[in-house]
Amino acid sequence: MSGMGTVLRGAAQRLAAVSDTPRLDAELLMAHALGVDRQALLLDPSRYAVPADFDALLARRMNHEPVAYILGYRDFWTIRLAVGPGTLIPRPDSETLMEAAVAHFGEAGPRNILDLGTGPGTLLYAAMSEWPDAQGLGVDSSETALGYARANAAALELSDRVELQWGDWAEQVTGPFDLILCNPPYIADSEQLMPDVADHEPAGALFAGPDGLDDYRRIIPDLPRILAPGGVAILEIGHTQHISVGELAEAAGFKVACRQDLGGRDRALLLTRA
Template identity: 35%
Template sequence: MNIAQALAEAKSVLVASLSEDQASLESQVLLASLLGKPRSWLFAHPEHDIGAVEAQFRVMVGRRFTGEPLEYITGRVEFYGLALAVSPAVLVPRPETEILVEASLEALASHVSPLVADVGTGSGAIALAIAAQRPDARIVATDLSLPALAVAAHNMQQLSLQEHVDLVCCDLLSAVAARFQLIAANLPYVASGEMDSDSQTVARFEPHLALDGGPDGLAQVRRLLPVARDHLLPGGMLLAEIGAMQGKAAVSLALSFYRDADVSVLRDLAGLDRVLRVRFSS
């Protein structure tokens, strides 16, 4: 079987659950990943025989057909210009989380050598994206999952950012004594009742620890809020990713703890709630 035939076969399988264009694209991504080549190479070598990896490619296509995230199958994802390794031990970093990174960089713009906490780091995406943009920053990245921290450690080493990020295994900030200019958190925010819905097929593959946000999706934010101020320097800020319809509830929750704080919600280009911002006075 050559490349052209393999791609046509894969597309015919994946189109049952994806659009035609998406099925074609993902077929190319899977085969390029397997061959260790860029997608452009596939187009330049349509007659190249893949006999040695044909069976393996069919297994990969089968995994994708069942709904397994493409990123778990290839083992990598692009996030904020970084190539990151991912596995079922971590949540696949989402494009919308880049809004949290942008907000973090904006909050740090006026600080020299800032101290930053990334709570619930998972693959290390947020911490490493900030470190890559702000090499003067010192970042403490925490996670409750040792397997997740192993993925983060691998990414940190691959990107040569180990001098800028410290990984700590703990619940929220329970093992951290430092105080920071910024706390960035991407904690679970899917409501428990939505975990098994058709729109949450990722829940079959991604770690529940990184997804399940309790009855209203805000259980972990509710736990982080009361301890955040004690871990922030005067004038510090908390940024927490939230669900698309959770803004009003998240603001109310934050104000129930901190009536004197400047609390707002950052939205994406579609106008959906994405980040809870809590700014404390100096």
Template identity: 45%
Template sequence: MIDLDASLRAATGRLAEAGIEGPNREARILLMHAISADQTGLLRRRGGELTSEEGAAFQSMIDRRAGREPAATIIGHREFWSLDFLVTADTLIPRPDSETVIETALDYRRDRPPARILDLGTGTGCLLLAALSEFPDAWGLGVDLSPRAADVAQTNAARLGLAGRATIMVGRWTDALNGRFDLILSNPPYIPHGDIPGLMPEVEKFEPHLALDGGADGLDPYRLLFRDLPQRLMPGGLALFEFGIGQGPALTALAESVSLKVLDLRRDLAGQERVLAVSHL
């Protein structure tokens, strides 16, 4: 048997040495997964011991995290908008910043709920499925270029009881689409190509570059999406795009250059401009 508290202390030290931010929190998350317990369950086990199987599982997870693999891909899921999403190496990890997209959708459409929602570059499906959870009469379509990411989104829709209102398809942005939508959501790749090698190891090594690389200036996907938006958005519809730090002015100018009406540049909880809201004139 293995002393639980000693194992947790050792793991925290190991992660701190590896440069992991919040090493005790990260170690606790992995330990809870190793012993199949929530925080209450972990508290009840403190002062006790781990079985050999639990100890081995925990050590393996700590080894991976010390190698800078994200905790979300180690344990295979991440919470977003109070919903639990499966996460794999084929998808971006849902982040709190992206919840600003859902907050903005609710602010603009709470009194006029959308009937048809489109999510471009759906990944885990977190934006689409969070929106469907808030708009119970809506149907949604999620599109992703990666077949494996689309599989993850489809699985998440089923796990969350939303498969009957969500369709996931493999495709390149709007290339295969003909219909119009009341609400369009997208968190496209927006990292400039040359910046990717300088990203945190958790991102650069373990998240799919297909979902990160936005071209030379990070704006290539927006150029494609903005151009087709008038054909995909219903009159009076709303489109919300997540973007990177400092990209707001360039995106505003880009949207206006193709006759889109900029409604808002919404800030995230850290105070950074994060979401562009547009309609078409």
């Protein structure tokens, strides 16, 4: 086994104490330290010498700092997003919302897209990259998140098609929009999270009152005002919240459908006019 292989194996063994994906974490950190793509590292690990700063990156991860913050980015759908402290890290589960949107609109796509709680632009830019003719509005109550969203819009060459604004959900939004995307906070205040989430990611993007439904109660009643005829609002939910959030949507006059994530858990609710 090469020196690189031995180091990666040892790093993965250490990371198993703090990560569900220790080998992946080790490979991503090593590639980052080398300044190469992970695929290049995996194709021929023996051509690389272990860089001096790898141990420092490994120590940060051992201290529960999220890999995405250490790398400064997270890949999501077909795009790469800059992320850092103060922004919610994009999750693979959230791609369920994009799959639902693509299934609903097909190639024609929506004309106008709204992303409530856009963070670094996660859902909005994934959708805008999918449909090059669409215009987008991203709203967030975090100036830090909006700073990352602006930088990501520029990096993805979307700045001329997107508007970003500070806002408290849809209060300052007029519409109408063909596609409304939203991944609100939905974790109950009492729920215990892993240290890499609880100690690093912004609490305001995670927690939503005693039952995790506080933000849905504010967002959903306002959606009929801004959803275009024939449009769809797609909300991420916690995997036990299908019934409770669905009832809120039905009370607001919507038909509700649910899509599961890759793990077979309820993850996205599609709201259309009843």
